[in-house]
Amino acid sequence: MTRLLVGTKKGLFILDGDPPEGDFDITTRAFPGEPVDFATRDPGSGRLLAATTSPFYGPKIFHAEAAVADIGWEQAQGEWQQAEGVALPEGGEQALERIWVISPGEQNGTLYAGGDPGVLFESHDGGLSWALNEGLWNQPSRPDWQPGGGGLCLHSICPWPGDPQRLAVAISAAGMWLTDDGGRTWERGNTGLRPRYLPEEALANPNAGRCVHHVERAPQRPERMFMQFHGGVYRSDDAGASWTDIGGGGLPSDFGFPLMVDPADPDSAYLIPLVADMDRVTPDGRVRVYESRDAGETWTPRGDGLPAEHAYVTVLRQAFSRTGEGETLELYFGTTTGEIFCSGDAGAAWARAASRLPPVFSVVAVG
Amino acid sequence: MSVVRLRGPLKTLAGGRGEHELHGVTVVELLRCLEDDHPALSGWIVDERGHVRRHINVFVNGERGQEQTAVAPGDHVEIVPAITGG
Numbered sequence: 001m002t003r004l005l006v007g008t009k010k011g012l013f014i015l016d017g018d019p020p021e022g023d024f025d026i027t028t029r030a031f032p033g034e035p036v037d038f039a040t041r042d043p044g045s046g047r048l049l050a051a052t053t054s055p056f057y058g059p060k061i062f063h064a065e066a067a068v069a070d071i072g073w074e075q076a077q078g079e080w081q082q083a084e085g086v087a088l089p090e091g092g093e094q095a096l097e098r099i100w101v102i103s104p105g106e107q108n109g110t111l112y113a114g115g116d117p118g119v120l121f122e123s124h125d126g127g128l129s130w131a132l133n134e135g136l137w138n139q140p141s142r143p144d145w146q147p148g149g150g151g152l153c154l155h156s157i158c159p160w161p162g163d164p165q166r167l168a169v170a171i172s173a174a175g176m177w178l179t180d181d182g183g184r185t186w187e188r189g190n191t192g193l194r195p196r197y198l199p200e201e202a203l204a205n206p207n208a209g210r211c212v213h214h215v216e217r218a219p220q221r222p223e224r225m226f227m228q229f230h231g232g233v234y235r236s237d238d239a240g241a242s243w244t245d246i247g248g249g250g251l252p253s254d255f256g257f258p259l260m261v262d263p264a265d266p267d268s269a270y271l272i273p274l275v276a277d278m279d280r281v282t283p284d285g286r287v288r289v290y291e292s293r294d295a296g297e298t299w300t301p302r303g304d305g306l307p308a309e310h311a312y313v314t315v316l317r318q319a320f321s322r323t324g325e326g327e328t329l330e331l332y333f334g335t336t337t338g339e340i341f342c343s344g345d346a347g348a349a350w351a352r353a354a355s356r357l358p359p360v361f362s363v364v365a366v367g
Numbered sequence: 368m369s370v371v372r373l374r375g376p377l378k379t380l381a382g383g384r385g386e387h388e389l390h391g392v393t394v395v396e397l398l399r400c401l402e403d404d405h406p407a408l409s410g411w412i413v414d415e416r417g418h419v420r421r422h423i424n425v426f427v428n429g430e431r432g433q434e435q436t437a438v439a440p441g442d443h444v445e446i447v448p449a450i451t452g453g
Binding site for chain 2: 095
């Protein structure tokens with residue numbers, strides 16, 4: 001059985017099921033009516049974490065013990081507690097707008113959370129309390145960072161397997177930032193990115209928008225990373241320092257948001273392209289996941305079981321997830337039309353896991 | 368003292384009590400006093416900049432107020448989530 005944590009425009013849904021059958025049951029719901037941007041599980045404690053952005057009361061992170069997933073949603077309401085420290089310094093000129101992602105770190109109990117305006121929080125107690133990463137917050141160039149359409153969002157956090165000192169994060173549209181000293185100092189990693197939306201002369205300006213949409217690291221070869229850009233798909237083989245365009249090779253569009261990898265295969269990547277960039281729906285009215293097994297040289301559509309006509313859906317950047325690896329890699333994605341699709345065989349065949357949910361913001365499979 | 372009235376989740380975070388007698392000469396002073404009494408409210412009404420959140424309305428004796436609106440003993444301050452949408 002696989003458990004899915006699904007953040008939606010109207011609360012968190014927890015679903016259990018098996019991908020071959022595609023029938024997932026909703027075991028509980030939390031935060032009804034509240035936008036839940038992301039939810040995940042701390043692998044050490046099993047604790048659940050949810051990032052909410054109330055339109056009234058602002059962004060928060062809540063935590064609950066794992067058992068909350070197995071009780072009725074009315075009971076579950078009282079089980080979620082607000083985490084401490086999820087805020088910017090008091091008295092400044094900026095307020096925290098949203099938490100976009102929460103990602104486990106390499107040390108037990110360490111978690112990272114990325115948010116708008118381009119901020120990284122750290123927790124070392126499994127998500128109960130958080131502190132702002134001062135190194136990134138105090139970047140001298142920060143006043144010149146430019147937000148993307150979704151704000152100045154730090155949306156991708158890529159730990160380095162086995163080395164808690166090394167971390168890569170991506171900010172739309174402040175680009176890639178890399179640290180090898182545990183987040184005390186940060187360097188840019190944008191060499192090779194070619195934003196087509198900028199005039200040629202602006203490319204020399206490091207603060208001109210580098211609108212990274214999503215980044216994933218290949219766990220078995222951590223210097224390799226894949227990136228979905230705002231127009232362009234890239235690969236790095238030097239830990240995010242520089243990037244090579246791999247957006248040809250059979251993709252119907254090199255625009256999109258979601259990206260996933262098979263942890264067993266450093267040459268693997270999965271994309272769900274969208275029509276760029278004023279349309280942002282699946283190309284040709286067909287929902288297809290594109291797979292590469294040669295590090296992005298070629299891309300193959302995987303659509304068996306997915307809607308094949310008049311399907312104009314959008315999959316957001318955090319709404320693609322996986323568990324397992326290799327031949328038993330399970331893939332999941334959710335749409336803004338409230339559907340969840342699943343594959344239990346690395347994308348060869350797909351089934352509908354859920355429908356009629358609110359617009360899906362995020363999907364995390366927790367095995 | 369002025370009376371601050373809360374409802375919904377704000378009331379829950381303030382110990383389940385809807386009315387709070389507080390000292391302060393401006394709206395934001397009252398709200399900071401409220402946070403001191405009930406730390407769980409920190410960040411829910413006033414953000415890190417000291418601004419009342421955009422979709423929360425403050426009424427002082429029935430008139431729309433802002434952070435620096437003056438309040439006097441006996442005034443009633445209502446904290447109300449805004450009705451948003453069309």
